[in-house]
Amino acid sequence: MITVAEAEKQVLAQTKDYGTQSLPFEQALGYVLAEDLKADRDLPPFNRVTMDGIAVKHAAIENGIHIFRIKATQAAGDEPVEINEADECIEIMTGAVLPVSVDTVIRYEDVEISAGLASLHTQDIKKGQNLHLQGVDKKQNDVIAQSGQLVSPAIISVAASVGKTHLLVKKMPHVVIISSGDELVDVHETPLPYQIRKSNSYMVKAVLKQHGIDADILHIPDEPVVTKEKILHCLQHYDVLLLSGGISMGKFDYIPQALEELEVEKLFHKVAQRPGKPFWFGRHNNGALVFAFPGNPVATFMCLHRYFLTWLNAILGLPAKAATYAVLGKDFTFLPALQYYLQVKLQSNEQGQLIAMPVEGNGSGDFANLADTEAFLELPLERNDFKAGEVFKVWKFNHDL
Ligand SMILES: Nc1nc2c(c(=O)[nH]1)N[C@H]1C(S)=C(S)[C@@H](COP(=O)(O)OP(=O)(O)OC[C@H]3O[C@@H](n4cnc5c(N)ncnc54)[C@H](O)[C@@H]3O)O[C@H]1N2
Numbered sequence: 007m008i009t010v011a012e013a014e015k016q017v018l019a020q021t022k023d024y025g026t027q028s029l030p031f032e033q034a035l036g037y038v039l040a041e042d043l044k045a046d047r048d049l050p051p052f053n054r055v056t057m058d059g060i061a062v063k064h065a066a067i068e069n070g071i072h073i074f075r076i077k078a079t080q081a082a083g084d085e086p087v088e089i090n091e092a093d094e095c096i097e098i099m100t101g102a103v104l105p106v107s108v109d110t111v112i113r114y115e116d117v118e119i120s121a122g123l124a125s126l127h128t129q130d131i132k133k134g135q136n137l138h139l140q141g142v143d144k145k146q147n148d149v150i151a152q153s154g155q156l157v158s159p160a161i162i163s164v165a166a167s168v169g170k171t172h173l174l175v176k177k178m179p180h181v182v183i184i185s186s187g188d189e190l191v192d193v194h195e196t197p198l199p200y201q202i203r204k205s206n207s208y209m210v211k212a213v214l215k216q217h218g219i220d221a222d223i224l225h226i227p228d229e230p231v232v233t234k235e236k237i238l239h240c241l242q243h244y245d246v247l248l249l250s251g252g253i254s255m256g257k258f259d260y261i262p263q264a265l266e267e268l269e270v271e272k273l274f275h276k277v278a279q280r281p282g283k284p285f286w287f288g289r290h291n292n293g294a295l296v297f298a299f300p301g302n303p304v305a306t307f308m309c310l311h312r313y314f315l316t317w318l319n320a321i322l323g324l325p326a327k328a329a330t331y332a333v334l335g336k337d338f339t340f341l342p343a344l345q346y347y348l349q350v351k352l353q354s355n356e357q358g359q360l361i362a363m364p365v366e367g368n369g370s371g372d373f374a375n376l377a378d379t380e381a382f383l384e385l386p387l388e389r390n391d392f393k394a395g396e397v398f399k400v401w402k403f404n405h406d407l
């Protein structure tokens with residue numbers, strides 16, 4: 007049996023580039039940019055007014071003028087209107103382009119407007135105030151977002167601003183989530199007393215969706231010929247097979263045999279961890295990867311976060327996620343010689359520390375406990391007693407929603 011660190015190393019050795027694709031920019035959230043985004047013109051593209059009020063030539067104020075005749079009103083989106091006389095002003099709105107004949111904007115709060123005249127209330131007026139000058143943010147052709155960045159809502163807004171209707175992004179791997187076991191019935195069905203509803207696949211699909219992957223779902227009955235046929239089809243049509251269940255020692259666990267017969271090379275089976283000890287990982291010679299997670303829901307969930315998402319991050323070329331650490335909130339003991347992933351609730355205290363409070367639940371079949379917790383605290387393999395106040399690495403899940 008290998009350690010978590012060894013398993014992670016083997017998983018990360020199986021990275022490859024899945025190419026690029028062009029997507030409508032609105033659909034690119036969560037993907038990784040495969041091109042730089044450049045400013046198509048200066049940002050802002052013109053001297054932009056930042057307060058509703060009046061625009062004047064500052065020299066007029068220096069020469070003692072305090073009452074201005076309103077020549078016109080200019081809204082955002084209007085062509086600029088120029089003044090011809092020193093005592094003229096333009097009533098102007100936020101977002102409008104500053105006419106070249108004026109250089110200063112005075113907000114409505116500092117003027118009184120009556121009968122077509124604007125009288126200044128204040129002497130404190132600086133030349134060039136209330137303006138966002140052309141090109142101060144970025145110059146035309148400057149890079150605003152770089153290839154390799156994760157497309158965030160801010161990057162969607164950048165794409166919209168520069169008129170990029172499509173973005174070149176890294177292709178996500180094509181993933182199928184496979185469940186197995188005749189005890190499982192569909193979600194809309196009423197299970198018999200000895201059956202349960204399929205839930206793991208939907209949980210995995212939801213996590214993948216949060217990471218920009220739209221995975222397919224497949225269920226395989228406990229039948230050897232069908233199992234082999236379906237696995238073969240998946241190996242031919244998908245980059246990654248994410249299996250949940252059917253890999254331990256059960257008499258009806260036909261998946262290991264099918265994988266072996268289909269010449270999927272086993273890279274490892276069993277990791278010194280709980281949950282998730284029977285995790286099986288392999289690769290077909292056509293490049294398809296098989297992450298076969300143990301069927302207990304918490305085991306599947308932990309392995310998905312700990313291994314698959316770490317692998318996904320690596321293939322997308324994203325920098326390794328900075329680890330988050332938390333302080334154990336109360337003493338905890340775990341005796342087996344396995345690296346334990348303790349389910350915890352997280353909260354910050356007034357000292358700015360993240361506190362991890364154990365909510366242990368009833369083992370890896372207790373999927374209800376996942377809904378009550380937010381992270382796994384990774385407790386070192388070589389120890390059994392963990393004291394309140396000690397700091398450990400956390401793997402967050404529900405926390406970022
Ligand atoms: N003799 C041994 N038995 C078991 C061992 C072992 O080492 N020796 N390991 C145990 C551990 S740890 C785990 S975890 C499970 C893993 O077994 P499988 O991966 O073969 O999973 P299944 O037996 O198919 O299912 C386990 C459990 O999870 C439920 N399940 C499975 N799929 C789903 C699904 N899609 N949605 C909801 N629930 C699912 C299934 O009904 C079982 O209750 O093996 C232990 N046994």
Ligand code: MOO
Pocket residue numbers: 279280281282283284300302304305370371
């Ligand atoms: O993975 Mo099993 O669920 O370790 O208990």
